[in-house]
Amino acid sequence: MLPVDVASVLLFVSGVWWTVSALLALFWERHFETPGRHAERLQERKRPRDRVSSFVGAVMMSIPSVVTLGLALDGFLDARVIFYARGWSWSLPEAAALQLFGAISVFVALPLLTSSVYLTEKYVYSRLPKERILIQGGPYAHIRHPMHLAAFLLGIGWILLAQNFAALVLLFLLEGVIIARKEEPKLVEIYGDAYRVYQRRTGFFLPRWRKSS
Numbered sequence: 001m002l003p004v005d006v007a008s009v010l011l012f013v014s015g016v017w018w019t020v021s022a023l024l025a026l027f028w029e030r031h032f033e034t035p036g037r038h039a040e041r042l043q044e045r046k047r048p049r050d051r052v053s054s055f056v057g058a059v060m061m062s063i064p065s066v067v068t069l070g071l072a073l074d075g076f077l078d079a080r081v082i083f084y085a086r087g088w089s090w091s092l093p094e095a096a097a098l099q100l101f102g103a104i105s106v107f108v109a110l111p112l113l114t115s116s117v118y119l120t121e122k123y124v125y126s127r128l129p130k131e132r133i134l135i136q137g138g139p140y141a142h143i144r145h146p147m148h149l150a151a152f153l154l155g156i157g158w159i160l161l162a163q164n165f166a167a168l169v170l171l172f173l174l175e176g177v178i179i180a181r182k183e184e185p186k187l188v189e190i191y192g193d194a195y196r197v198y199q200r201r202t203g204f205f206l207p208r209w210r211k212s213s
Contacts, residue, residue, distance in 0.1 A: 001095040001163065004084050008075030010161060014106045015068030018154070021114045022061050028121035036128040063169060064154070071162055082166055089164045102160025109153035112139055116147035134191045136198060142207040144198065145183070148176030149205045180204070 001007070033041070074083040082088045092098060115138050124132050139146035155173030188195050202208055 001084070001089075001091065002099045004075045004078070004080075007099060007161060008072045008083070010103050010106070011068045011075070011158075012072035014110060014154075014158070014161075015065055015072060017110045017114075018068065019065045021110070021117055022065070024114070025117045025121055028118055029126045032122045032126040034127050034131055036131060037126055040128060060172065064158070064173070067166060067170060068158060068162075071164060071166065083162070083164060088166065089162075092163065095163060098160045099163065102157040102162075105153045105157030106161060109150040109157060112146050113150035113154070115139055116150060120147065129190075132190075134187075134194055134198060140202075142202060144202050144204055145176070145180040148180040151176040152205075177205075 071083040074081055119135050119138050119140065123135050143149060151173045155170050158170050159167045161167075184199075188199075191198075
């Protein structure tokens with residue numbers, strides 16, 4: 001396996017990146033908020049809120065931060081209470097190579113996540129439904145669900161990097177594939193032929209390479 005200090009640094013940096021991206025999402029949604037969406041949000045404040053859903057959403061967003069930063073701090077302090085501790089960590093053949101693959105997966109996913117979050121907050125969540133546009137720039141120029149792809153890669157990457165049973169809670173990030181599949185019919189319904197053309201031009205999770213004529 002990788003030295004504990006190296007693995008801890010990678011987990012710490014990626015955990016901070018995830019946390020900053022989550023906070024930026026809140027900032028960008030308000031920063032780019034249209035007048036119509038602002039008025040709608042003020043009206044929503046007056047209605048009874050589903051506190052359970054809000055709490056669950058906050059917890060789900062916090063889990064990657066807690067797990068990655070918690071494991072990293074355990075490694076930095078050399079406490080080995082959980083991270084690299086017997087009974088918590090597993091050892092696989094070519095463990096270091098798998099950790100390296102996991103680190104690459106994580107640090108490919110994080111820029112993809114941040115850029116996707118920026119675009120969706122700017123052009124989708126900060127607007128009323130009728131004001132939203134079909135995003136086709138940035139990573140969306142090549143794949144239709146870069147944010148869900150990023151979540152999938154992060155889930156796989158963090159588990160391989162940590163090789164710790166505590167990291168298995170991050171398996172929930174892998175459900176991005178299911179969520180993306182369910183979103184496709186809704187997006188066709190919203191954007192119609194424009195989305196069908198977009199589907200033919202782009203890949204679901206991987207770029208669709210076309211032969212040049």
